[in-house]
Amino acid sequence: MTGMAGRVDPPQIVACPNGPLLVRGDMDLTTPDGEPIERTRKTVALCRCGVSAIKPFCDGTHKAIGFKAP
Amino acid sequence: MALTLPSDSRQTNSPAPERAGAPSTSTARGPLSDRILHVILREPTGDDALDGTTDLAARATVAVEASTDIARDDDIQLALFLLYGLHYGSLADAHDGWEWHPHLIAARRVLEAAFEAQLRRDVPMPELPEPTAAAVAEALFTLTSAESDGPSLSRFVAAKATREQLEEFLIHRSIYTLKEADPHSWAIPRLTGRPKAALVEIQADEYGGGRPDRMHAAIFAGTMRGAGLDDTYGAYLDFVPAVTLASLNQMSMFGLNRRLRGAIAGHLAAFEMTSSIPNGLYARGFRRNGFDDDVCYYFDEHVEADAVHEQIAGRDLAGALAEDDPTLLADIVFGAAACLTVDGWASDVIVEAWMAGESALRMPRATTAGIGA
Structure with missing residues (x-):
C-alpha cells in the first residue's frame, strides 16, 4: 500500500488510554514463528490488557476489568 | 388498514432491481x-x-x-x-x-x-466534560460503562433465549441493522477535518472496506437467512413496536439535520462503545442454540470491529469535534446519552416480554406465517 508521494504507508500505533493499541498503516502481524496473522480490516486494535478472547486483537474486555494502562 | x-x-416508472x-x-x-x-x-x-x-x-x-x-x-x-x-x-x-x-x-x-x-x-444528561478529545472520550467511556437499571438483553440472549426468541431479536434488530451505518453516513459531509476522517474510517469498515460481502448490513442479512428469516428490508416492519422504530428514527433525525451533527457523532460513539461485549454475548446465545459460525459471523465480526471503532469514535470523532467546536459539546453528550436511553427502552420492551413468557413482537408471527418463508 502506498501513501502520500507514492511511499509505503508508515505504521502508526496509538496507545489508547486504558485501552488497546490502535494500529494503522503497513505492518506485518505474525505469530512467534513468523506465520502471518490475518488482518481483516485496515485499522486494528491490539489487546494491551491481556484478557481479550480474540488476541492479539482487542475485544473490549479491558473496560469490564477496569484495566489501567501503565 | x-x-x-x-x-x-x-411497475410505474422507477424500477429498482436491487429490490427484486x-x-x-x-x-x-x-x-x-x-x-x-x-x-x-x-x-x-x-x-x-x-x-x-x-x-x-x-x-x-x-x-x-x-x-x-x-x-x-x-x-x-x-x-x-x-x-x-x-x-x-x-x-x-x-x-x-x-x-x-x-x-x-x-x-x-x-x-x-x-x-x-x-x-x-x-434523556438524563451527565455532567459535561472539558471540550478536549481526551476528556470527551473518557467521559463517553464512563457514561457507556455504567450499568443500566434494567435487565440486560445481551445477558438474556447469552444465557436463556430460545431459538424463537433469537428470531424475534433478529427481527427487532433488522429495522436498523439491514441499514447498518447508513444513518451516521448522513453526517459525513456535515463534518470537516479530523472528525470527518474518523467517521469515514469507521464507515469504510462498516461498509466492508471495499468488499460488498463484508458490509455489515450484508453480513447481518446472511445471519437472518441462516436463521430462516426473510432478509428483505421491512419484511417484519409490522411486527416491531414503536420504540424499535424510535431507535432508528432518532439516528435519522440526528443524521439528517446538520444542526444535530454533534448528537449524531455522540450517538455513534455510544453505539460503538456498547457493542463489542454485547455482541460476544449474542454470539454465545446463538451458538448455544446450535447456530454455526456463518450465522454468528455478524456478532463475531462486531466484537473485533467495534473494539476498533469505539476508540476512533470516542477520541477522533466525538472528542475532536468537541475540540474543533466547543459549542457542540452538549449535543455530543446528548447524542450519546440519547442512544443509551432510547436503545435501553427498546431492549427493555424485549426483555420484559420474554421474562413474562410473552412474544416481544407486536403480533404473533404464527398468524402471518409465510412472511418469513
Whole structure:
C-alpha cells in the first residue's frame, strides 16, 4: 500500500488510554514463528490488557476489568 | 388498514432491481401513518389537494398534541419511519417523487420537533466534560460503562433465549441493522477535518472496506437467512413496536439535520462503545442454540470491529469535534446519552416480554406465517 508521494504507508500505533493499541498503516502481524496473522480490516486494535478472547486483537474486555494502562 | 399496491402499479416508472423479491408492505398504526401511506404509495400528481398532502402538517400536529409519549406512539413513530424512509428507500413501494415534497418535509418537522423535545426532556444528561478529545472520550467511556437499571438483553440472549426468541431479536434488530451505518453516513459531509476522517474510517469498515460481502448490513442479512428469516428490508416492519422504530428514527433525525451533527457523532460513539461485549454475548446465545459460525459471523465480526471503532469514535470523532467546536459539546453528550436511553427502552420492551413468557413482537408471527418463508 502506498501513501502520500507514492511511499509505503508508515505504521502508526496509538496507545489508547486504558485501552488497546490502535494500529494503522503497513505492518506485518505474525505469530512467534513468523506465520502471518490475518488482518481483516485496515485499522486494528491490539489487546494491551491481556484478557481479550480474540488476541492479539482487542475485544473490549479491558473496560469490564477496569484495566489501567501503565 | 393494510396497504399494498397491486403489482401493476408498482411497475410505474422507477424500477429498482436491487429490490427484486418480496414487495415491502406496511400497515398503518393510526390516522397519520394511514394518510402518509396513502400519499407515498401513489405517484405525485402535482395537485396537492388531490394527493392529500395539503393538511399533512396539520394532521401531524393533531397526532403530536394527542400523544402522551412520542417515542412509544406507534402512529407517530411509523409516520416518522415512513417519511425518513423516503430518503433511504426503506419502503419499496413508496414513490421516489415524494422525497423532497414540502408538505411531507413540513409534517416531518412537526414530528421531529416533538420527538426531539421529548428526548431533550427525558434523556438524563451527565455532567459535561472539558471540550478536549481526551476528556470527551473518557467521559463517553464512563457514561457507556455504567450499568443500566434494567435487565440486560445481551445477558438474556447469552444465557436463556430460545431459538424463537433469537428470531424475534433478529427481527427487532433488522429495522436498523439491514441499514447498518447508513444513518451516521448522513453526517459525513456535515463534518470537516479530523472528525470527518474518523467517521469515514469507521464507515469504510462498516461498509466492508471495499468488499460488498463484508458490509455489515450484508453480513447481518446472511445471519437472518441462516436463521430462516426473510432478509428483505421491512419484511417484519409490522411486527416491531414503536420504540424499535424510535431507535432508528432518532439516528435519522440526528443524521439528517446538520444542526444535530454533534448528537449524531455522540450517538455513534455510544453505539460503538456498547457493542463489542454485547455482541460476544449474542454470539454465545446463538451458538448455544446450535447456530454455526456463518450465522454468528455478524456478532463475531462486531466484537473485533467495534473494539476498533469505539476508540476512533470516542477520541477522533466525538472528542475532536468537541475540540474543533466547543459549542457542540452538549449535543455530543446528548447524542450519546440519547442512544443509551432510547436503545435501553427498546431492549427493555424485549426483555420484559420474554421474562413474562410473552412474544416481544407486536403480533404473533404464527398468524402471518409465510412472511418469513
